[in-house]
Amino acid sequence: MTTQETIELFDKYVIANYGRLDRVIVRGEGCYLYDSEGNKILDMFPGWAVSGTGHCHPRVVEALRKQAGELLHIDNTFYSEPQGELARLLSESAGGGFGGKCFFCNSGAEANEAALKLARLHTAKEKYKFITAEGGFHGRTFATVTATAQPKYHEGFMPLLPGFVYIPFNDVEALKSAFSDEVAAVMVEPIQGEGGINIATDEFLQAIRELCDENGAVMILDEVQTGIGRTGKWFGYQHYEVEPDIITMAKALGGGVAIGAMMAKNEVAASLVPGKHASTFGGNCLACAAGVAVIEAIEDGGLLQNAQDLGQYSMGKLRQLKEKHSIIDSVRGIGMMIGVQLTGPGAAIVDKCLEKGLRINCTHETVLRFMPPMIATKEQIDQAIEIIDGVLSEGE
Numbered sequence: 001m002t003t004q005e006t007i008e009l010f011d012k013y014v015i016a017n018y019g020r021l022d023r024v025i026v027r028g029e030g031c032y033l034y035d036s037e038g039n040k041i042l043d044m045f046p047g048w049a050v051s052g053t054g055h056c057h058p059r060v061v062e063a064l065r066k067q068a069g070e071l072l073h074i075d076n077t078f079y080s081e082p083q084g085e086l087a088r089l090l091s092e093s094a095g096g097g098f099g100g101k102c103f104f105c106n107s108g109a110e111a112n113e114a115a116l117k118l119a120r121l122h123t124a125k126e127k128y129k130f131i132t133a134e135g136g137f138h139g140r141t142f143a144t145v146t147a148t149a150q151p152k153y154h155e156g157f158m159p160l161l162p163g164f165v166y167i168p169f170n171d172v173e174a175l176k177s178a179f180s181d182e183v184a185a186v187m188v189e190p191i192q193g194e195g196g197i198n199i200a201t202d203e204f205l206q207a208i209r210e211l212c213d214e215n216g217a218v219m220i221l222d223e224v225q226t227g228i229g230r231t232g233k234w235f236g237y238q239h240y241e242v243e244p245d246i247i248t249m250a251k252a253l254g255g256g257v258a259i260g261a262m263m264a265k266n267e268v269a270a271s272l273v274p275g276k277h278a279s280t281f282g283g284n285c286l287a288c289a290a291g292v293a294v295i296e297a298i299e300d301g302g303l304l305q306n307a308q309d310l311g312q313y314s315m316g317k318l319r320q321l322k323e324k325h326s327i328i329d330s331v332r333g334i335g336m337m338i339g340v341q342l343t344g345p346g347a348a349i350v351d352k353c354l355e356k357g358l359r360i361n362c363t364h365e366t367v368l369r370f371m372p373p374m375i376a377t378k379e380q381i382d383q384a385i386e387i388i389d390g391v392l393s394e395g396e
């Protein structure tokens with residue numbers, strides 16, 4: 001099929017709810033994508049943070065092949081090894097005093113839905129409110145889009161679910177004022193991803209922990225984007241002195257296969273009893289086998305360390321670009337989750353980078369998101385920086 005023929009199929013048969021680029025991607029390998037015209041693209045924003053271990057990691061592909069030959073899916077009426085094994089690995093990755101239990105689903109929004117429902121089940125009956133932070137992003141289902149405190153995502157869907165209270169991110173005083181006996185949970189991202197790589201302060205997360213404890217509420221961290229090694233630790237919260245009650249994850253967990261998970265501390269997890277929540281595909285054998293392979297690939301490949309080292313290296317290089325290009329205001333991030341704050345719009349920069357064979361992203365109009373896969377090399381980072389440098393020079 002030609003590029004044009006594939007695009008025509010979409011025009012005719014696929015709902016046009018995404019703004020798409022005029023490219024058909026036919027293959028992915030490691031840090032590279034290949035399109036139907038034979039172009040090779042260095043992917044520094046793989047799958048919107050899904051392909052954290054790169055495209056088609058051999059270990060994930062092998063695990064999928066093996067699992068596909070044995071059992072694709074078994075419903076949750078039965079036990080299955082991949083689901084149990086993935087839950088163990090995740091629980092051990094969190095470690096410390098957390099060491100929770102998992103519920104599996106298929107996406108980030110579903111993981112957050114599960115977390116919100118569990119918070120309601122676990123806390124006192126009169127508690128029905130949720131505090132979330134402005135600029136956060138938690139998904140597109142009704143509860144998670146309501147949790148997403150950004151008016152642009154609410155347009156056309158009013159009235160939203162009751163009980164959600166929004167506070168400015170990192171604002172401890174606003175958090176204190178928003179708290180009451182009716183609050184069931186606070187849900188925030190440790191680093192806001194879609195919101196523009198905004199890093200939570202120690203004080204903010206600490207205050208959430210203390211207020212939740214004082215008021216019998218649950219602390220939920222949305223690790224859908226920060227989880228599974230992207231920040232150089234398994235989970236973003238591990239950069240802080242704070243332990244949440246629930247974390248949610250998805251994206252990189254399946255290495256490209258759809259999966260989501262909610263992990264809760266044992267005493268909180270105990271409130272999720274049969275009949276209260278479920279997902280037909282949750283814990284699917286194929287998805288869980290991929291998840292196990294992702295975690296083993298990160299562990300055996302020393303990828304957490306690589307994410308830390310190359311994250312530092314990338315930020316250093318991007319800060320050097322700031323000296324040269326006045327459009328760069330600042331560079332912030334942890335590990336391989338990096339934002340470049342521009343003084344003007346970034347969409348045209350992203351487009352020009354793609355023309356030159358580099359994929360990055362722009363969020364909130366003025367923040368370039370640079371989120372390489374954890375398998376990236378120094379040479380690939382250098383190549384990406386060189387392309388960005390060239391594009392910024394042309395724009396001046």
Ligand SMILES: Cc1ncc(COP(=O)(O)O)c(C=O)c1O
Nearest residue numbers: 107108109137138139193224225
């Ligand atoms: C932090 C965060 N939470 C939740 C979601 C929603 O995940 P999904 O699109 O898999 O439902 C996203 C997606 O970008 C996200 O970044």
